[in-house]
Amino acid sequence: MPVISATPDLDNLTLTITAEFAAPVDRVWQVYADPRQLEQIWGPPTYPATFVDFDFAPGGQARYYMTSPEGEKFGGWWKFTAIDATTSFSFTDGFADGDLNPVDGMPVSTNVYEFSPTETGTRAVYTSTYASAEDLQKVLEMGVVEGASMAINQIDALLAA
Template sequence: MERTNNMQFEIAADGKSVHISRQYAAPLEQVWKAWTEAPVLDEWWAPAPWKCSTKRMDFREGGEWLYSMNGPEGEKVWSHCAYGEIEPLSYFEAKDNFCDENGKPTGDMPSMNWRTEFSENEIGTRVENRIRTKSAADLSQLVDMGFREGFEMGQNNLEDWLAKNKQI
């Protein structure tokens, strides 16, 4: 499958936030489902060869998503996402942080505030991620860890999932 390779990744002048935008040739409802339902997220969220595994998810305002990213050598990295405001088929907000298997934040890694927006257009659906950290040093740490590359790999997985599960 040929990639659209249209992800835009722009770090703001203050160094604390990043705007990531990507277009998908899929209907809004399908893209929304891919971002908000645990069984689907588990199929694409992690960059290969890593796999995502949801421990629990309650996608609603005040709800959470606790998941692990599982590496090929048995590594397991936990993350907790606390959902804030949600406007179905439009956007959701969340605070994401690294944590232990029970969702307790670990102090050694930065947290991120996300706003993920969805808009339908003539091509399909555009997803805009606006991610903010507390400091430029926090964002720099995430970028140095390979956040951009890992996120893009996950988005490529999403593109593959959307193509395989195409709605007509």
């Protein structure tokens, strides 16, 4: 399993997930830079993602929805703030309504995804920072650790394909 740790820190308002992959950094990077590959791993296995917009550049945005086994759609949005090709990217992440517009009152996180080479492949560190302990607690109760871990753990199969 790629996920080796998931650490919520209510004092620092962060959730940090660390994973390791048996593939080079540039290959892992492509999973996140290509929306068609990202669709294959974003969200838990039974909630496949569909990216409607994906402008992977600073100031660009992505909008997507995940579809439940019952056909219910859950939307989200990203606003990219920085991209350092193959090394890291940063974005703001939030919940979206049925028209993929941001939902007021739901937690928004600031995220940094960092990728570094290891002797056997790539280490990825995913750090999400929330505005308040209440926002972090809310997403923890919604199952963000389990959902994100299941999503990240799908990457190995995509890399092997």
